[in-house]
Amino acid sequence: MKRIMNLAAETDGRLYKSSDPVRMKCDGCGGKASCCRATDDTIILDPYDMYELEKTLGGGFAAGYGKYFELRVVDGITLPYLMKSKETGACALLGPDGKCRIYTHRPGFCRLFPLGRLYTGDGFSYILQTGQCPCTMPETADVTVAGWLGIENLKKYEEYALSWHKLTESRQKAATELAVAASKPSPASAGRKPGTVEELVALSMQLLNIFYVRDYDLSRDFYEQYYERLEQITKH
Ligand code: SF4
Ligand code: SF4
DSSP, X not given: OOOOOOHHHHBOSOOBOTTSEEOBOOOGGGGTOGGGGSOTTOOBOXXXXXXXXXXXXXXXXXXXXXXXXXXXXXXXXXXXXXXXXXXXSSXXXXXXXXXXXXXXXXXXXXXXXXXXXXXXXXXXXXEEBTTSSTTBOTTOOOEEHHHHHTOTTHHHHHXXXXXXXXXXXXXXXXXXHHHHHHHSBOTTTSXXXXXXXXXXXXXXXXXXXXXXXXXXXTTSOHHHXXXXXXXXXXXX
């Protein structure tokens, strides 16, 4: 998800790579798990998250939709996000003990927080968003970015994250262009240009169907399946 940031005001001003030490520590906010209680609709799931959810919840999109995640439009394309519990207002996957019910399979957004990614040209750096939680402890630097994320085979994951960012960014650009075209009257028909709204919906649904709705084969490596699906979508 794109977000325009004021880097000087919202981060510690540094750009990190995965091997860099970073000054953070999480104590679960003394059992309050503040970040998991203020998610609203901000935790957007990517295909790797969907694969991990499928593993831990025992079912894919059909099993989790409406229970753990819903859909919303993010910069022109439709993507799933983690739902809030109607009773508590916290993330639907936060247990009554204040612990994440899927901790070892938690989404990438949750693993990162309060880190973020700043995409620059053909890569990205990690950034530390300050003032968002009490984890940023200036006196400690006992964890690396890679250690904080705790993702197996991080290099492969980072290549995938960049690939997914590029794909969603290009789809968002295409969706914006189609939305602009759809809003303009066509000179021929004196109405909107024929087909543009339909194209816009198809563009959004194609991404959703290929990378989320179709279950992953959990006996196979995620990345193999992601790149197969990527090849399929880029052929269209
Ligand atoms: S990541 Fe930060 S806000 Fe979330 S539980 Fe840990 S200390 Fe609290
Ligand atoms: S999935 Fe887990 S870590 Fe992420 S917001 Fe929900 S409870 Fe917190």
